[in-house]
Amino acid sequence: MEQLRFFWGLQLSKSQADALLSRLSREWHVELDRLCQLIAVSAVVHTDETSWSIGSVWAFLSEQSRLLIFGCRKDAATLEILLPKATFAGVLVSDDAAVYRRFTQAQKCWAHLLRKAIKLTIIKPDDTRYRTFCDGLLAVDRSAHAAATDKRLGDNAGLPNWTRRCVASVGITARLSHFVR
Amino acid sequence: MSDHTMSTDAVERDSIKLAREIVRLMSANEPFTFVKVPGVSGTNNESERTLRDPAQDRRTDQTSRSIRGARRRTILASVLESLRTRLPQIDLKSVLNEVAAWASSGLSRLGQAVKALRLTPLEHSPLDQLVPLESANSS
Incomplete structure (x- = not known):
């Protein structure tokens, strides 16, 4: 808030900023769906996860697309939704966690x-x-x-x-x- | 117990675990895919770097702790981070210009990429399966 005020002279209350960010996320939900599609057909995907305040935060990165899923579960079901066996034919770059072992084309870190x-x-x-x-x-x-x-x-x-x-x-x-x- | 005070047995156990991991990975050629496939990196440093800021936010308690907050953060962070790879520079002005261009052309940059690959729009949003709102409503 202070940065917005200082750099751009925007006078926003916390609740106004909260409402704007919520509206923006509703507008951009379709863009997230597109990012999921683009990641699933990428030639190379880097992935890693860490714990979050609820569940995990899991990153999926390709050359031009970035997915950061906050609050998800770290399990095979999550991977199957984002990198379905039927669609993903690329190389998965990851650590050696057990959840990644089903991928036939893999690069371990x-x-x-x-x-x-x-x-x-x-x-x-x-x-x-x-x-x-x-x-x-x-x-x-x-x-x-x-x-x-x-x-x-x-x-x-x-x-x-x-x-x-x-x-x-x-x-x-x-x-x-x-x-x- | 800190790393430097680990017992000899613990270190030995770690070394055996590491050796077994290496044997298993090497037998599957998994540390060497980057030798053959162009564009593949031998390390996962980029992902780790990307998660550094969220991990810092969690440690300093700057997270919403709600499903709605997690969904909102997922969308905003993913779109902005993806724009960072596609725009020459990223700041408030460049993002506003980009969004204005989406509005005037009727299709976002990501929409154009999906169209170029002839991918059909998804029937169900992956986010609704990954971080369902129902769990927020029921809690």
Whole structure:
């Protein structure tokens, strides 16, 4: 209110502003429906959620569309409404929460994995297993970015082979074996 | 217990959990989709950034705590954030100009995008399923 008054000289009471925002949201409800349609046909959708004062707030982002759903439930039903199996054929970029596991084309967030690995090295700086594990993950990350940049993979069939080679080259499997027995 | 005082067992458990997560994701190639598909990012930083302000509002108690408020915020935030990606700059003046253009052309920018993709208008609003008003009326 103070900003409106200061920058634009608008004299609005709180109740007037509240009424105007409610009216605007009624007018724009159809625009939200359109955004839902545009997100559902997007090639790439980034998503994340966090808790809200009621339920969750869930973000769905494509190149030009942004959906922020406040007060929704964090469950598969919500995802099915916004990214229906019958419509959504894109790549979903997300963290590794269980609710996202039904998507066949997915990109899990590297930053989450790296952050967790780095945290282990900070908590236990004297334990070399955590450092070599983290270094291995960072090496995989660097190789993946280099492969993405120079487009060395010609077809989809090449990805599993590249993954195997890359993982083997940095010895991540051996490093993982320290932890997974 | 803070991170720095975690017991060795707890750290070991976290590391095993992380290692299993990585094994599962790598076996599905899920951390590497960005290597193959143009336009895909390897991180989800953009979504996390987008949720930073709402998370801050929740922590500082600047939320309406009502279904009606949540619906209103959903609509206004989504449309304005989407305009931010489509307009060269976003401020009160540019939004008013944009809305005036919608009124004169009879179709919003988002409406034009939907039309260009030949999508048929929805029969039921997703918002009414996601955050139904009935739950507000019954509470």
